[in-house]
Amino acid sequence: MKKLIPVMFLMAIIGSIGALDTESYAFLDHLLSLNSPKAPEIYEDGVLFTAPSSHRRVGIAFSHEGFSRVHWFQKLMVTEEPGETPAPGKKDPPLSYRDSGISFYVFTIPEELTELEYRLVIDGLWTFDPLNPQTRTDPVSGQIRSVIAFPKIARPFSTTDNPPGCLNFNFTAPPGETVTVAGNFNSWDPFMYELPEKAPGVYSLILPLPPGIYQYVFFHRGQRILDPHNTRRVYTREGHVASEAVVR
Structure with a gap:
């Protein structure tokens, strides 16, 4: 076939x-x-x-x-x-x-x-x-x-709902897996920041950052994944699509 x-x-x-x-x-x-x-x-x-x-x-x-x-x-x-x-x-x-x-x-x-x-x-x-x-x-x-x-869906906070001076990253996946986040705040290193599993299948990380505009993606099972809870997206200098959020 x-x-x-x-x-x-x-x-x-x-x-x-x-x-x-x-x-x-x-x-x-x-x-x-x-x-x-x-x-x-x-x-x-x-x-x-x-x-x-x-x-x-x-x-x-x-x-x-x-x-x-x-x-x-x-x-x-x-x-x-x-x-x-x-x-x-x-x-x-x-x-x-x-x-x-x-x-x-x-x-x-x-x-x-x-x-x-x-x-x-x-x-x-x-x-x-x-x-x-x-x-x-x-x-x-x-x-x-x-x-x-529609079934009732527990929706995590969007990364755009940030505490002052922070980015609030949230991701849902099967329990017991590894989810990381990378962006222009860490030279796109996919291994530096892992999201702890705060509840079964719910991964989150609050990352303090200086005020500015940041691009980021999640990494899960070897894939680059845009933030499904953030509709703001841009192209990076390397030509990839990334999610974007602002720290105030």
Whole structure:
């Protein structure tokens, strides 16, 4: 079986989602592991919606926005590696692109929402989500709306909620693991500052720093991970994406 690898759709994913860390390999691997459209799935602090890419266009609108805005799904495109290794001295054949059969949209869950009520626009027609069995009929309009109830999530403080003169780093991961943080405050050393596990799966570190603007990333299982609780992001001098916070 040919191995599938991600292509330029990654930049489109990053641009469409807020707090959910779409640059993590875990998220991208999960997205690429889908074999077909499925029911909406809560992933970290977001909801992953999928639909067949055979539709010309699929959009989604939410009741908390008054159904006034339609967010459009994106087609998940993948490339296939060539079936044969080129002979020595020969150039690699050009990559071939194909439709994975899936269109998707990712919604970041606001902290104030306990459920999500929405409708789809499929090829220009408003409808409920055929992949979500949970629905509700509006008593006034008679519209059938799809519903997702959110479990209560303990959200750690954002790094932007800092005590004066400090950065307050918070990260969630399985219990008993190692999480570190690095940034322009320690020459991006990934081993200097480890976040202690203050509760099962909750890692945090308060780091005193002089006033200024700081860029940082977490390191977990060998991956660079942006702060999922901080939407402020920048490119570093080395060309990497990093989270950014201010010490006052």
